[in-house]
Each structure stands twice: as C-alpha cells, then as structure tokens.
Amino acid sequence: MKVILLGTGGPRPDPRRAATTTLIRVGDDNVLFDAGRGVVVQMAKASIPLDRVNPVLLTHHHFDHIGDLYDVMLNSWMPAYRVRHGDGLGFPPAFLQRWMCYGYRFEAEGKVVAISGDTVDCEGLSQLAHGADLLVHCCYMASAEIEDEQFRRVVQHTLAGGDTVGKIAARAGAKILALTHHRPRRDQHYLQILAEEVARDFAGRVIVGEDLTEIEV
Ligand SMILES: [Zn+2]
Numbered sequence: 759m760k761v762i763l764l765g766t767g768g769p770r771p772d773p774r775r776a777a778t779t780t781l782i783r784v785g786d787d788n789v790l791f792d793a794g795r796g797v798v799v800q801m802a803k804a805s806i807p808l809d810r811v812n813p814v815l816l817t818h819h820h821f822d823h824i825g826d827l828y829d830v831m832l833n834s835w836m837p838a839y840r841v842r843h844g845d846g847l848g849f850p851p852a853f854l855q856r857w858m859c860y861g862y863r864f865e866a867e868g869k870v871v872a873i874s875g876d877t878v879d880c881e882g883l884s885q886l887a888h889g890a891d892l893l894v895h896c897c898y899m900a901s902a903e904i905e906d907e908q909f910r911r912v913v914q915h916t917l918a919g920g921d922t923v924g925k926i927a928a929r930a931g932a933k934i935l936a937l938t939h940h941r942p943r944r945d946q947h948y949l950q951i952l953a954e955e956v957a958r959d960f961a962g963r964v965i966v967g968e969d970l971t972e973i974e975v
Contacts (some may be wrong), residue, residue: 759782759783759784759867759869759871759974759975760780760782760783760785760882760972760974761780761781761782761783761864761871761894761972761973761975762780762781762782762804762806762970762971762972762973763780763894763936763938763967763968763969763973764776764779764780764781764800764801764804764969764970765777765778765779765794765795765796765797765969766778766939766940766967766971767786767794767795767822767939767940767942767948768822768823768898768939768940768941768942769820769931769973770869770874770941770942770948771795771942772835772940772942773939773941774905774942774969775793775797775940775968776794776797776799776800776969777792777794777795777797777822777825777826777911777970778792778794778822778896778938778939779791779792779793779794779797779800779823780805780822780873780894780938781801781804781811782867782871782898783806784825784867784905785863786810787810787812787866788792788806788810788811788812788828788887789811789812789814789815789864790813790814790815790830791808791814791815791816791817791862791953792816792817792823792824793801793814793823793824793829793872794822794823794824794825794826795824795825795826796826796862797824797829797830798826798829800828800969802833802973803888803911803970806907806948807825808830810890811830811945813836813839814827814830814931815862816860816918817859817861817862817873817874817875817876818843818857818858818859818875818876819858821878823854826945830838831959833931834856835973836865837864838860838861838886839864840858840860840882840884841861841874841875841876841880841882841918842859842877842879842880842882842883842915843857843858843859843875843876843877843878844857844915844916845914845915845916845968846914846915846918847911849950851887851952854943856942857877858951859875859876859877860875860881861870861873861874861875861877861883861886861887862875862886862970863885863886863887863890869891869892869975870889870890870891870892871885871890871891871894871971871975872887872890872892872893872894872932873891873894873929874887874888874893874894874896874918875896876896876916876917876939877917877918878914878915878916878917878918878922879918879922879925879926880911881914884929884930887926887927887930887932888930888931889930889932889945890896890930890931890932890933890934891932891935891975892927892932892933892935892975893927893930893932893935893936894937894938894939894967894971895918895923895926895927895935895936895938895965896917896918896937896939897917897918897919897938897939897940897942897952897956898912898913898917898918898919898924898927898939898940898941899913899920899941899948900905900948900951900955901913901920901921901955902948902951902955903941903943903951903952904919918938920951920952920955920956921955922958923935923937923956923959923960924955924956924957924958924959925959926962926963927959927960928948928959928960928961929958929964930973932960932962933962933963934962934963934965934966934973934975935956935962935963936950936958936964936965936967936971937953937956937965937966937967938967938972940967949966952966953966
C-alpha cells in the first residue's frame with residue numbers, strides 16, 4: 759500500500775502546492791480522498807491513470823477539497839467518521855447540518871491509513887485514527903505562526919495546528935504522521951518549526967507533506 763499526498767495546500771492559491779488531496783494505491787487500485795485544485799494534473803505527475811481511480815471519497819464540500827471534482831469521475835461517495843470542522847464558531851444548527859466534514863479510515867493488506875479531513879481534536883477523529891499505521895492529518899500552521907485572533911480561532915475550531923496534531927497522533931498510537939493542508943507561506947523555515955513542535959508530542963516518524971510525497975505503508 760502506498761499513500762501519495764497529491765496536494766498539500768489549502769483554499770488560498772499557493773504556487774508551491776495544489777489543494778489538499780490524498781491518494782492510496784493498493785496494487786493497481788487507487789482510492790482518491792478529495793479532489794482539490796489541480797488533482798488531475800497531480801495524478802498525471804504521479805503517473806496515476808484516471809480510469810484506475812475508484813472510488814473518490816470526499817471529506818467535505820469546501821471548494822479546496824472538491825474544486826476539481828468535475829475533472830474526476832465520481833464513482834461513489836460514502837461517509838466514514840464525522841469530524842469537527844468549525845463546530846465551535848457559533849453557527850446556527852441548521853447551517854452546521856450542511857457544513858459536515860468526514861475523516862476516513864482505510865484498511866487493506868493488514869494496514870490502516872487514517873485521513874483526518876479538515877478537523878480539530880474530536881471523538882470521530884480518535885476512532886478513525888486508532889492504531890493507524892499512517893495518519894494523514896491537516897496541520898494548518900505552527901503555533902509560532904498564529905498572528906491574531908482569526909488564526910487562533912482557525913486552529914481551535916477548524917483546522918488543527920502544530921500544538922495539537924502530535925498529541926492526537928500519540929494518543930491514537932499512530933506509527934507515522936504526515937502533515938498536510940498547509941497555509942501558504944513565504945517563509946518556508948516555519949515548516950521546520952512546525953515539524954519540531956509536532957515532534958515534541960509525537961515520538962513516531964513525522965513527514966511534513968509536500969505535493970507528490972509518496973509514503974510506503
Ligand atoms: Zn480544507
């Protein structure tokens with residue numbers, strides 16, 4: 759089983775990263791998680807034939823995760839675990855019912871790959887990540903990058919940051935932790951700061967995801 763981080767960026771256009779999209783290869787089978795900006799181009803770069811992708815699973819309906827879905831054949835859609843994504847921001851319940859987000863637990867060849875979706879620490883995440891050989895987790899920014907109240911609310915309620923992702927992986931007993939869904943950065947040295955912050959809480963292998971990173975599981 760191989761996991762390819764096809765895109766590791768977020769909703770804002772980033773010249774270094776396509777939007778967050780992850781692919782799992784098992785033999786000749788390919789399962790695509792999300793279909794963000796640039797997904798088809800990234801699959802071509804990774805030599806993934808489009809007609810060998812089945813199914814496509816969506817974590818949620820934000821445009822950075824479905825923006826290029828039209829470009830991919832949508833074969834199926836099914837939830838796994840519901841995760842928290844913006845639930846604490848004070849939106850009315852009717853709005854939150856439409857703003858749902860899922861993470862996925864993928865089991866094959868005796869191995870487990872967990873994909874967080876866009877979330878913060880929550881029960882659904884604990885269930886899907888338990889004992890994972892690889893946890894692909896959104897990690898928007900290091901604590902040192904939190905410049906204002908808006909960013910603080912993002913990492914508290916919407917996209918986990920460097921202060922919590924390592925704790926989540928350690929509690930789940932994950933073996934490898936791959937960080938995806940990065941903010942656009944002019945200063946790339948924050949990636950090292952982010953990795954060091956996460957490693958304070960997680961003793962396993964930490965991979966700071968880049969577009970087209972491949973991980974053997
Ligand atoms: Zn997102």
